Amino acid sequence: MSGFDWNELIETPGAWLDGDGSENEIVLSSRVRIARNLNGHRFTHNCDNAELGEILRKSLDAAQRTRAFAHSRYVSMGEISTLDRHFLAERHLVSREFLANSVSRGLVFAADENVSLMINEEDHLRIQGFASGFDIGTAYRRANDLDDEIAPDLDLAYHERLGFLTACPTNLGTGMRVSVLIHLPGLVHSKEIHKLLESLRKLHHSIRGFFGEGSEVMGNFFQLSNSAALGTPEDVMIKNLREMVVKVIAYEQRSREMLFRKAQRLLEDKVWRAYGLLRYARSVSTKEALSLISAVRLGVGAGLVTDVSIRTLNEMLVYIQPAHLQKRKGTPMDREERDVARALHIRDVLARDGH
Amino acid sequence: MLCQRCKSRPAKVHYTEIVNNSMVAMNLCMECAEEKGIEVQKSGGYGLGDLVAGLIDTAVDSEAERISKVRCPTCGYQYSDFKAIGRLGCPDCYTAFESQLLAVLRHVHGSTQHAGKKATRVSERAAMRERVATLREDLTRAIEGEDYERAAEIRDEIRALETQVEGEL
Numbered sequence: 396m397s398g399f400d401w402n403e404l405i406e407t408p409g410a411w412l413d414g415d416g417s418e419n420e421i422v423l424s425s426r427v428r429i430a431r432n433l434n435g436h437r438f439t440h441n442c443d444n445a446e447l448g449e450i451l452r453k454s455l456d457a458a459q460r461t462r463a464f465a466h467s468r469y470v471s472m473g474e475i476s477t478l479d480r481h482f483l484a485e486r487h488l489v490s491r492e493f494l495a496n497s498v499s500r501g502l503v504f505a506a507d508e509n510v511s512l513m514i515n516e517e518d519h520l521r522i523q524g525f526a527s528g529f530d531i532g533t534a535y536r537r538a539n540d541l542d543d544e545i546a547p548d549l550d551l552a553y554h555e556r557l558g559f560l561t562a563c564p565t566n567l568g569t570g571m572r573v574s575v576l577i578h579l580p581g582l583v584h585s586k587e588i589h590k591l592l593e594s595l596r597k598l599h600h601s602i603r604g605f606f607g608e609g610s611e612v613m614g615n616f617f618q619l620s621n622s623a624a625l626g627t628p629e630d631v632m633i634k635n636l637r638e639m640v641v642k643v644i645a646y647e648q649r650s651r652e653m654l655f656r657k658a659q660r661l662l663e664d665k666v667w668r669a670y671g672l673l674r675y676a677r678s679v680s681t682k683e684a685l686s687l688i689s690a691v692r693l694g695v696g697a698g699l700v701t702d703v704s705i706r707t708l709n710e711m712l713v714y715i716q717p718a719h720l721q722k723r724k725g726t727p728m729d730r731e732e733r734d735v736a737r738a739l740h741i742r743d744v745l746a747r748d749g750h
Numbered sequence: 751m752l753c754q755r756c757k758s759r760p761a762k763v764h765y766t767e768i769v770n771n772s773m774v775a776m777n778l779c780m781e782c783a784e785e786k787g788i789e790v791q792k793s794g795g796y797g798l799g800d801l802v803a804g805l806i807d808t809a810v811d812s813e814a815e816r817i818s819k820v821r822c823p824t825c826g827y828q829y830s831d832f833k834a835i836g837r838l839g840c841p842d843c844y845t846a847f848e849s850q851l852l853a854v855l856r857h858v859h860g861s862t863q864h865a866g867k868k869a870t871r872v873s874e875r876a877a878m879r880e881r882v883a884t885l886r887e888d889l890t891r892a893i894e895g896e897d898y899e900r901a902a903e904i905r906d907e908i909r910a911l912e913t914q915v916e917g918e919l
């Protein structure tokens with residue numbers, strides 16, 4: 396485990412968004428999060444700094460010995476700038492919640508960014524495994540391997556009946572949340588999304604915005620996940636979510652076909668206008684960019700746009716975000732400057748890929 | 751809790767009386783208990799009142815009152831703290847507030863029984879704490895069933911375990 400060169404990190408968008416994997420046009424990436432806590436300690440929010448320090452030390456000791464983190468990096472969240480913290484959140488390496496408090500908070504992540512460990516988040520340990528595309532199994536294997544490796548070195552809070560104990564009872568049991576980052580423009584435009592939300596809720600699943608809990612829905616990107624963690628074994632949870640996602644993909648494809656059948660000219664116009672704006676605009680906000688990228692992505696899926704790859708669009712999702720723009724530029728920028736830098740970045744990428 | 755008889759002093763003596771063929775929980779202050787001729791042993795010993803009062807108020811308190819008073823023995827959290835912030839204070843809170851939390855879990859997860867991966871190393875201390883929780887339930891049942899001999903045995907077992915747990919801290 397070592398410190399790292401931020402510049403090196405900036406030049407890669409994170410392997411889990413590389414555009415590989417099945418159903419990659421609709422499902423961008425898969426993620427499995429596992430929550431664990433140490434026995435004999437209060438939950439993070441209830442700890443003083445001394446206790447947080449002790450939890451951090453114990454957890455790092457265990458993490459250091461793992462093969463999963465043989466090539467890894469460590470970030471002491473309290474010792475980096477606010478901008479750097481946002482940079483890590485934009486890559487989904489840390490949660491937004493992790494940004495608010497940083498004292499005695501630590502992040503370890505594998506050099507390939509496929510597995511990470513947040514220490515002293517809502518729970519003492521939050522393991523995340525990532526995979527590109529619709530590949531929950533791989534994401535689970537990555538997270539679970541790390542859990543298997545650290546567990547014997549830690550005295551984990553566990554109850555025979557209730558399973559792994561977590562600060563919030565919603566995560567109790569397996570401590571696991573399985574999610575996919577999914578692009579659903581068809582369901583949004585056909586207004587079917589609300590029906591989907593309602594059925595998902597009934598089936599103990601939930602849908603959130605791009606950045607999870609409480610985040611705004613932008614560009615028709617959603618996180619679809621299980622909301623129940625107790626009473627169902629991990630393999631069944633994975634199977635359930637997988638089946639759910641397969642159905643959602645089918646609904647999405649059906650909505651897209653219907654939209655193109657009913658309003659082909661309108662939709663084609665929307666796609667190409669978005670493409671035109673991305674290619675030539677001189678200033679664009681994050682929200683507008685996400686919505687334009689969504690439309691172009693829809694065009695790629697329909698075979699209309701052929702000179703932009705899904706990988707390029709995925710990378711764009713990461714690089715157009717405020718902290719990434721500023722880290723790349725090397726200086727802080729205000730909103731107006733960022734909008735200009737964002738438009739410039741998008742133009743450069745499309746000029747490189749397009750013709 | 752106030753004494754049921756004088757309704758002014760705190761209840762210190764808890765026992766069960768049979769009135770008209772049914773069991774009635776009695777909670778009296780020392781003075782009223784003595785007036786009623788209940789033998790109160792003031793220190794040590796195995797007086798009936800002592801046995802019942804020492805370990806479990808739950809057998810006689812009303813459920814609602816008990817719930818509002820329960821504090822997690824490890825971190826001092828009350829159930830109201832959880833309701834206010836949506837998070838528990840420490841892992842032991844789950845044992846302290848288990849009965850209230852079960853309704854929450856049923857609502858959130860549709861289940862109250864873990865299935866799946868188990869901890870590879872359940873600490874002995876945690877196992878002991880769970881054993882104590884089970885014994886407390888047994889004790890309540892023994893007292894309700896007026897099996898005081900068994901209750902005394904269970905009480906001794908709980909004390910022994912608790913001494914062990916504290917010794918390890």
